[in-house]
Amino acid sequence: MDKRVDPYQDAILDVTTAISYLQTKIGKTGLSLKESSDFTLFEKTVKATEDKYLMEDFSPRFFDLHGATAFWIGAYDERGDIVSVQAAKVEDLLDRSLADHWDQQQRRLFVDPNPQAKFGTDHAHDAYFMRGRIVYHGNLWLRRDIRGQGLAEPLTQLGFLVSLLKWSPDYLYGLMAAASAEKGFGIRVGYRRFVPRGTHWRIAPGHIREDDWLVYATRNDIQGLAELVLRSSSADPG
Template identity: 30%
Template sequence: MTIQFSGNAAPFIATSRDILVAQGIKLTIGTDFEEYRDIVAEERPMQKLGAPFDPSQHSLTSANAFWLIGRSEDGTLIHTQAAKRIRLSGRPLSSYLLRQFRAFPPPLKGVDQRRSRFRATPGTHRIEGTVAYHGEFWVAPERGKYRGVGLAPVLGRTGMLEMMQKWDPDWIYGFILNVVAFKGFAARIGYLHLEPSVLKWVVDGRDAPIDTFLAYNSREDLEYLLDIPLNDVLPEAA
């Protein structure tokens, strides 16, 4: 299926390029996940590589996955994200995750896979067909330099546009920790749907489990999202 926008993606691409140039950020897209693993290990030590994108655990190729990184003018890593196609084999996401949710743990030590659990949400029953998983979203923590300046909408939509151009998915989805979701992260990067308590992770040494939201967009959501002028979704301070 050919992607159709009520306008087209050119205005988004042009505006996002202007914003990235103004911030001195260069984006690179790749498909070699051994290279990405090395980048993360060397330059993002505060957040380890997520299991869904570990090439020692999954077959990640140019046909089914990509990563995107951003660097500042001096070459410092300031952003990461990644995506991959998920084979549902004719099942809804709810059936897939019932068996496979342990493949999407948070990037933390001490996760107790046996005591953690998945709860099917309304969205997981609807999501089927061609599906892409979106994760690894990280922005350097220097507030006022890279955070809080309107980059999240640009970076999130850039990744979503790349997924559309590569795979034309029926749906994209990701998991967001409660502590992050409550700060409006999903809305900033462009997710139109958010459902609570989908994955609950028990972590050694923590008194309470870590809860997560399911974030997702349909193809129609993505077409709508990418047709909105970026200036309409950027914070006034950006």
């Protein structure tokens, strides 16, 4: 019998404590949080925002999304209006790499219904080596009037730590606009590894950015994020 101890098990209390601190920090701004696995409601919620942009990855029209494999978090102001959304889902990629997964999924989502789009084969280098339990984090949105107030970081960190607690993934990744990655947003929210290319498009669909970077973190990276949040909580006079 393998008696090796998973170090993650010893970190669960730290992760839950960090989540609690982030919830409290966000709550002090007057926002309330709701976690859900109802992606029909997520679609309705996103469609009510100013951007109205629902990523195909989190659309119930394309995927069967349920509590075991996906969640979303909404933040609401004191009137009950939505001010932020984010979503995450997990894939078990034990038999193929993330790049292989993109080849299959992105082609089905974007190329098959749109013959003008041309999908390439030279994806982000690291994606060819990423296997295992992999979380995709995306559809992050913050209402314009509360941007620049320091809320994007704790909200996104919350999503990362909830993903860690639920699934203990090997990797958590996103696709980030080059400008955001270069300005350091990714490192502030918890990504620790950056590749200046995402999925490779020869001709991208009209609503897909061609300059996305693959940004990701390992399980240990996200555990380190929890520790960083705890250190910040110790120094927080509030």
